[in-house]
Amino acid sequence: MRLLLVEDTEDVAEAVVAGFARRGDAVDHAGTVADARELIALQDYDAAILDIELPDGTGTEILRALRASGKPTPVLMLTARAKVDDRISALDSGADDYVVKPFDLREIEARVRALTRRAGPDRAGTVEIGNVSFDPAACTLSVDGRAVALTRREFSLFETLLANRGRVIPKERILERMYAFNDEPVGTNAVELYIARLRRKLEGSSLAIRTLRGLGYQLVTDP
Structure with a gap:
């Protein structure tokens, strides 16, 4: 899979990239909304993992840009916000799923696999x-x-x-x-x-x- 990760916390980003790389996935990492927009303009992705809080904006802006461009990329949102309204807002903006920080890397990997299965022919795990x-x-x-x-x-x-x-x-x-x-x-x-x-x-x-x-x-x- 080719994945987009937008996360400005360096150690979190490194862990996520390393986790997916171990199973053979290619991950492009951006730490800002601006960098993410550049990557999206160059490359289509099998899935995107977007942090909500970013230095120059929010992951929701990237999500809206993806959906406005007509790209059906499955999107998993990462959020430190525990409020139900914030999660509802992300889902209503076109997100497919979300995970609240702190998270277990295995959960992120499992949720991304589930999202890509929905978009493909294989719904079962095996x-x-x-x-x-x-x-x-x-x-x-x-x-x-x-x-x-x-x-x-x-x-x-x-x-x-x-x-x-x-x-x-x-x-x-x-x-x-x-x-x-x-x-x-x-x-x-x-x-x-x-x-x-x-x-x-x-x-x-x-x-x-x-x-x-x-x-x-x-x-x-x-x-």
Whole structure:
């Protein structure tokens, strides 16, 4: 997943970024409304995590900008405000969920996974397709009951292909889901490398990765 985090408390931001990065997600971090607007203009996100209180405004302003632009990005609000009216205001402005500070990082991760599931084809926590079982919460993949070890980049790639299965995904889109702006720059040949590795690990499974030359890749059920 490619995520946007808007949080001005540095240690909180570092913890959230590190938590998602461990499971292979790419996270762009902004500490102000202005920086967040710049990122939104450049990139579409699978989900956004927005703090309400920011140095130059509020996360609600970013939320309204997202909704005004027509972007359906699932949004989780972080708030130190305990008042019910404040939470209602965030939800009425277009937020999908909220968490009150202080929070457990595991809850943030679980809520973001839930939000992205609502926007995709898989509502259940674990995805079962033929002899393939994938649990995004536990970061596990198995084929015929055999555990398949994935690196965090492979996990990110598989999650992207699975969420878009049946659809052709260009290399460039896959690349932007695997790497954030602050990551070391890589080319689309990195996608080819990870596709080859993932293909080997999916051998004998009910899924296959098709290459459509000049168009991209497609995850399909292997007949």
